[in-house]
Amino acid sequence: MKQIKQVVAATLLLIISASCKKNKETQTDAVVLRASGNIETTINTFRNLVGPVLNTTTGVTGGRREINWDGIPIELMGRKLPLDFFNPVGDQAIVSRQRGLGYTDEGSFMVSASNFSEVNAASATEFAAFSGDKVFANTESSLWGIEFEVAGQHQPASVQGFGAVFADVDTEQSTFIEFFSGAVSKGKFYVPAQKSGSKFSFLGVYFKQTKITSVRIGHNGMLTGNTKDISQGGTHDLIVLDDLIYSEPVSLQ
8 A cells, every 4th residue: 555655656656746847937938928908018918929021022031920801802891711811822922912821720820800790790899990990700610729830832831930919819718729739739828818909819829849730719609600709698708809910920840
């Protein structure tokens, strides 16, 4: 019995030590920027952290990429976007959209100029755009992924940092971004709730050493089915996104 207790104690010590080591590594490696209300200063700080230069061409390895939704053609408003919309390849590909970001196939990725009233009538006055007049959402999934490729190529890539603007996060720990290096999670980070007088929140995480190959975004509910937000008496904290900011995707090879 004494030997069994010693083995159990030793096992627990190893688990605790490994957990502490992982948490310490994550805290040391990850630089986390969160803001709600007036988020512009924090966004600019994150931009400078991931890469001061905004890239608009392919064939670069430093700097950053950004995605907003203002240039989405009117014919694609309220329609499901192709998964490679922001990294098409081939002779006919639009270079300005080659930004090294692709969606996984979970849900329906859409852009709206009417706060998604086309799929949820209750949302017409619920959300707001941070820049321009369009917002983005996955309307049919509350847990979905983003993967990175070399801009203009279907070649796996990694980034050092990724951040996003969220609108209408009502409760703490309802919305998060989880970061992965291959199949290994490098941490789940929660988006701060909005402050009174502003609908916007920002979360960005920069990793000093770790190569991030994908991120997963999770939120409490989805827009389809005329679901009501908790601020409207519903049971879900519905959100939309605006600007995405990330370091230049670099080939894994």
